[in-house]
Amino acid sequence: MSRIVSIVVVALIAPGCAGPQAFRPVEEARVDTADAKGTVADYDMKTVQAPLGDARVWAVGAYRAAVNGQRRTVLQVAVALDNESGEELAVESLHLGWVQVNETRYEDVEPIRIDGSQTIAPGADARLDAYFVVPTDEEPNDVEGFRLDWTVSRGEARYRQSTEFEQAVPILLPTPEERAPSDDFPPVLPPPPLPAPPP
Secondary structure, three states, X not given: OEEEEEOOOOOOOOOOOOOOEOEEEOOOOEEEOOOOOOEEEEEEEEOOOOEEEEEEEEEEEEEEEEEOOEEEEEEEEEEEEEEOOOOOXXXXXXXXXXXXXXXXXXXXXXXXXEEXXXXXXXXXXXXXXXXXXXXXXXXXHHEEEEEEEEEEEEOOEEEEEEEEEEEOOOOOOOOXXXXXXXXXXXXXXXXXXXXXXXX
């Protein structure tokens, strides 16, 4: 079961830079709230073996950032997990099944970085932020949509889900606290080495 929580995000655009682009999940069921920060897909993670807890998935946004010294468009997606089971949860998989840029679809895009713990202790919660480089050198608003494929496991129990996103209209911008705050990507220090972007 999933539901959508619609929230509004406001941010400043740096002068002379390409503006960020926000996205919302593509779902039929929507729940509007006055207390909001973006558009969130909410999931009750139930498996045949046992319920695992709750998950919330949202797109922080697409924006321009420096990757290996080159200006590229980066997609940032967040996943918040609440472990309501009695055992440790693990995020086994987190990648883009596809991303569509200017009517061209690119498949199986892996993250260049994941921030946050990919294991969650019983009764705990955690947030992961995954960063993806758009395969072509396009602007953030050229990204028409994408699908995040993700899997959470507890022992033999596995919860697999796909969350599809489309451009938000009107454009909703990620806050400065949520997006990478500088031209040095990623912002966390010390940064691990990043792979070269696709040709």
